[in-house]
Amino acid sequence: MDESAIKHTSQLAIEWYQIESLPDKEKHKLLHDNNHECLKQALLLEELSHTSIDDHTLDSKEAVKLDKKLDLLLGLLASVIQKQQQSTQTTQVTLGSHTLQWHQDEASGIMQADLLQVQLYIHPMSVIPLKLYGQISDISSGMVTFDISNLLAAHQDMLEKYIFLNHRRAIAAERKPQAVSH
Helix, strand or coil, X not given: CCHHHCCEEEXXXXXXXXXXXXXXXXXXXXXXXXXXXXXXXXXXXXXXXXXXXXXXXXXXXXXXXXXXXXXXXXXXHHHHHHHHHCCCCEEEEEECCCEEEEECCHHHCCCCCCEEEEEEECCCCCCCCEEEEXXXXXXXXXXXXXXXXXXXXXXXXXXXXXXXXXXXXXXXXXXXXXXXXX
């Protein structure tokens, strides 16, 4: 299967800024460090939020206690993050391995071929935004298509893994109600 065809669609916090040129080498290093931490964090959050405790390694009382503690910590973290992201616009975003699409008001001031820096919180509990640079390749019917141009190969792989995990879960969620009904 072509990995570029796999997409992840979700309601995410996003900010964008028009820029004159792509960042210099020094800013790229800081950007790559930031993106590595963001992607690592998002993958860990995905794993943690969809992993159950193995009852074979802990007795059931310990497992229940640990599970409740993790739920509490995740709930507290979510509250902190919601406060941090309140000022950031959320919109339905479709994230691909090389493109990003979102709905944008026609009066936003961006045009096709504009260079942008986009900050995207790819996981709802993420505290570090993914910082992307690239160019608007299309604007039609209020939908902006942004071509991502700055990811290192390792970060590209991490992003594709994150997208694939979410894509697979979305398909499983769609199939689950169908399997229950007779």
